[in-house]
Amino acid sequence: MPAPAASPASAAPASAPARTPGPQSGRSRVPRVLVVDDEADLRELLELTLVGMGLDVDCAPDLAGALALLDAHDYALCLTDMRLPDGDGLQLVAAIQRREVQPPVAVITAYGSTENAIAALKAGAFDYLAKPVALDSLRALVRSAIALPQGGAAGAPPAGAAGQDARRLLGESPGMVEVRAQIHRLSRSMAPVAITGESGTGKELAARLIHESGPRAARPFVAVNCGAIPETLMEAEFFGYRKGAFTGADQDRDGFFQAASGGTLFLDEVADLPLAMQVKLLRAIQEKRVRKVGATVEEQVDVRIVSATHQDLARCVAAGRFRQDLYYRLNVIELKLPPLRERREDIPALADAVLEGLARRAGISPAPRLASVTLRYLQSYAFPGNVRELENLLERALAFSNGEVINVEDLGLRPAVADLAENERADEAGAARAHSPEQAQPSAQAPATQAGERRPVRLSEDGIPDSLPDYLDQLEREAILRALDKTRHNRTAAARLLGITFRALRYRMQRLGLN
Numbered sequence: 482m483p484a485p486a487a488s489p490a491s492a493a494p495a496s497a498p499a500r501t502p503g504p505q506s507g508r509s510r511v512p513r514v515l516v517v518d519d520e521a522d523l524r525e526l527l528e529l530t531l532v533g534m535g536l537d538v539d540c541a542p543d544l545a546g547a548l549a550l551l552d553a554h555d556y557a558l559c560l561t562d563m564r565l566p567d568g569d570g571l572q573l574v575a576a577i578q579r580r581e582v583q584p585p586v587a588v589i590t591a592y593g594s595t596e597n598a599i600a601a602l603k604a605g606a607f608d609y610l611a612k613p614v615a616l617d618s619l620r621a622l623v624r625s626a627i628a629l630p631q632g633g634a635a636g637a638p639p640a641g642a643a644g645q646d647a648r649r650l651l652g653e654s655p656g657m658v659e660v661r662a663q664i665h666r667l668s669r670s671m672a673p674v675a676i677t678g679e680s681g682t683g684k685e686l687a688a689r690l691i692h693e694s695g696p697r698a699a700r701p702f703v704a705v706n707c708g709a710i711p712e713t714l715m716e717a718e719f720f721g722y723r724k725g726a727f728t729g730a731d732q733d734r735d736g737f738f739q740a741a742s743g744g745t746l747f748l749d750e751v752a753d754l755p756l757a758m759q760v761k762l763l764r765a766i767q768e769k770r771v772r773k774v775g776a777t778v779e780e781q782v783d784v785r786i787v788s789a790t791h792q793d794l795a796r797c798v799a800a801g802r803f804r805q806d807l808y809y810r811l812n813v814i815e816l817k818l819p820p821l822r823e824r825r826e827d828i829p830a831l832a833d834a835v836l837e838g839l840a841r842r843a844g845i846s847p848a849p850r851l852a853s854v855t856l857r858y859l860q861s862y863a864f865p866g867n868v869r870e871l872e873n874l875l876e877r878a879l880a881f882s883n884g885e886v887i888n889v890e891d892l893g894l895r896p897a898v899a900d901l902a903e904n905e906r907a908d909e910a911g912a913a914r915a916h917s918p919e920q921a922q923p924s925a926q927a928p929a930t931q932a933g934e935r936r937p938v939r940l941s942e943d944g945i946p947d948s949l950p951d952y953l954d955q956l957e958r959e960a961i962l963r964a965l966d967k968t969r970h971n972r973t974a975a976a977r978l979l980g981i982t983f984r985a986l987r988y989r990m991q992r993l994g995l996n
């Protein structure tokens with residue numbers, strides 16, 4: 482086997498005794514890339530392109546040569562062919578994951594070899610390129626990789642920007658600490674991530690953090706609610722259209738893929754995509770190319786895909802509602818967000834942060850605090866709507882409170898639960914304990930506003946409702962139904978009419994039992 486070939490561009494000997502500095506070392510500002518390929522022609526093409534981008538390049542024809550060069554130098558990126566004379570690209574990916582210094586590694590796969598690409602991403606590769614290598618894709622990949630903070634083994638988020646971002650996903654429960662560590666690792670790769678978790682657990686927030694903590698942070702993050710787009714408009718919305726493609730197309734327009742160029746496309750509620758669109762999406766993701774409606778040529782797109790759903794996608798596949806190949810393509814790495822009831826210890830910090838935010842927006846200082854019995858109640862509540870429900874519960878409670886302390890009554894509980902609070906209060910005052918929060922855990926339906934708990938609101942002669950929370954729910958329900966009626970049940974349009982987001986409307990409908 483020939484010895485690793487140092488390129489003329491770097492002139493670095495393969496067996497340099499001392500490590501040459503990494504690109505962030507301060508001694509060398511030119512990032513250095515390692516190219517591993519046994520085909521001399523492809524090696525040369527890659528090398529020339531990289532040198533043309535102003536980078537230093539070393540080349541190795543095989544795995545052994547690559548490992549020797551990795552011992553000698555710090556690299557900003559390693560580009561390897563999948564098939565090597567003495568092993569394969571996956572072995573190199575695995576070897577790099579075991580090293581203290583882990584440059585991002587991208588694998589070059591044979592044309593159409595989806596399995597290899599997915600295996601490489603699962604093993605920890607930053608990204609992959611399909612043969613024949615398109616030079617603009619190569620340059621985009623290299624730019625992304627070089628923008629990554631260099632450094633040691635993936636693990637805890639650094640104290641820098643990514644670390645600060647990660648703290649916005651609050652919670653010190655073991656589940657949330659692990660989620661943040663995973664986000665940090667995932668932000669260093671281009672691998673598609675599928676985020677799962679119940680509604681309101683923070684899936685969109687996690688997707689944003691993956692984007693903001695990675696090399697694409699300066700580029701757009703485009704969130705698309707796949708369930709909110711009418712099927713007939715989907716192709717045009719995703720891929721854009723050319724002027725004249727259909728009635729009303731009076732100018733060229735970009736779609737979500739073009740809008741997210743260089744950044745991240747977040748496909749929320751991906752299980753809601755109709756089957757016909759799933760085929761088109763799979764093609765776009767695999768080929769990294771899209772064709773606008775009415776266009777004759779395809780265009781290259783450089784977009785990282787992150788998806789989310791609160792449904793069990795594997796079940797949707799089994800039921801024939803979701804294509805297995807797309808599932809396989811999106812679900813390369815899964816990030817699971819735990820429900821709030823499995824991390825009750827996070828509730829105090831989350832509640833404080835929510836109250837602080839609400840108070841800031843309302844100009845209240847100091848922020849109101851929770852009475853201890855209120856906090857105990859919240860910690861024993863099942864939160865079917867997770868963190869979003871906590872936010873909504875507190876927003877409402879703040880409106881009913883005296884602005885300083887949030888009491889249990891302010892949460893708008895139904896009588897049985899209010900009794901629990903009474904008992905707890907008596908308990909706090911030293912009276913005999915009638916219930917413990919565990920014994921009398923409120924059900925998931927605890928708030929009075931759940932659909933099954935509705936009762937007619939009575940107004941006094943002066944027009945004063947006998948229950949303000951129920952009365953407000955009634956008004957909210959009526960307003961939503963009117964908006965839905967007016968928009969012929971188009972939720973996106975109804976949300977717009979009501980001046981709220983689609984997600985907020987969906988949540989409110991769930992809460993009021995209007996689904």
Ligand SMILES: Nc1ncnc2c1ncn2[C@@H]1O[C@H](COP(=O)(O)OP(=O)(O)OP(=O)(O)O)[C@@H](O)[C@H]1O
Pocket residue numbers: 649650651652678679680681682683684685686687749790791831868869872984
């Ligand atoms: N760990 C957390 N720390 C702080 N805020 C959080 C956390 N998790 C969720 N949130 C907040 O809860 C709300 C709901 O989060 P998000 O929209 O990301 O949930 P989701 O899982 O995408 O919901 P859905 O499935 O309904 O779309 C947002 O306001 C978000 O900022």
